[in-house]
Amino acid sequence: MLLRSRRNFSKPHKIFSDLRDAEKTVITVNPLSAPVSFLIKNIPDWCDKEYKRGIDIFNPFRIICTCEEYKESSKEYEPLDYRRVCKHIQGFYTQKLKNELEPLAELLMAQNRKHGPEELMRAELDSIEFYYGFSRTSEWINVYCNEKQWIRFSYNLRKKRWSENIAPKNGKFYVELLPKYFSL
Numbered sequence: 001m002l003l004r005s006r007r008n009f010s011k012p013h014k015i016f017s018d019l020r021d022a023e024k025t026v027i028t029v030n031p032l033s034a035p036v037s038f039l040i041k042n043i044p045d046w047c048d049k050e051y052k053r054g055i056d057i058f059n060p061f062r063i064i065c066t067c068e069e070y071k072e073s074s075k076e077y078e079p080l081d082y083r084r085v086c087k088h089i090q091g092f093y094t095q096k097l098k099n100e101l102e103p104l105a106e107l108l109m110a111q112n113r114k115h116g117p118e119e120l121m122r123a124e125l126d127s128i129e130f131y132y133g134f135s136r137t138s139e140w141i142n143v144y145c146n147e148k149q150w151i152r153f154s155y156n157l158r159k160k161r162w163s164e165n166i167a168p169k170n171g172k173f174y175v176e177l178l179p180k181y182f183s184l
Helices: 021-023 070-078 087-096 101-116 170-181
Strands: 052-053 056-059 119-125 128-134 139-145 150-156
Touching: 052 087, 056 087, 070 087, 087 101, 101 128, 101 139, 101 150, 119 170, 128 170, 139 170, 150 170
Parallel strands: none
Antiparallel strands: 052 056, 119 128, 128 139, 139 150
């Protein structure tokens, strides 16, 4: 039986010849921790009109578009979810709303555009808010934290190392909390 995703990804999925290898890379979320949706807020009212780019029509305020990319993502994500933002809407945001949206929203949209959608887990400890971003088929966990500005760091669960050996200020803290949110 072949299972297909409803999403069309630019990067192909990993193919495993041995199921044991696949099981090592799949991330499982602890039952008490539920992924959250990150909704885009504070879009200026003046954006609430239709714009045309090529043959597609979009409304950046309502985050809707007539393109295929949007149609696919809208089946999976709730209104105003950053993962619904297609190339037309993100292009508009980049050109017209630079630095007007929440910095974390801008970072998440750029990440989504470059690497595809991921699930988010919101975490907080001692009033420090951060997010874990993950795909259930990847061995990498992204840590989104605010170090004077929102920034993304990536941690490999299998190799137990930070991408390019660049860790956040409290990198050990983020790694120690992983078992609370994921079954490792």
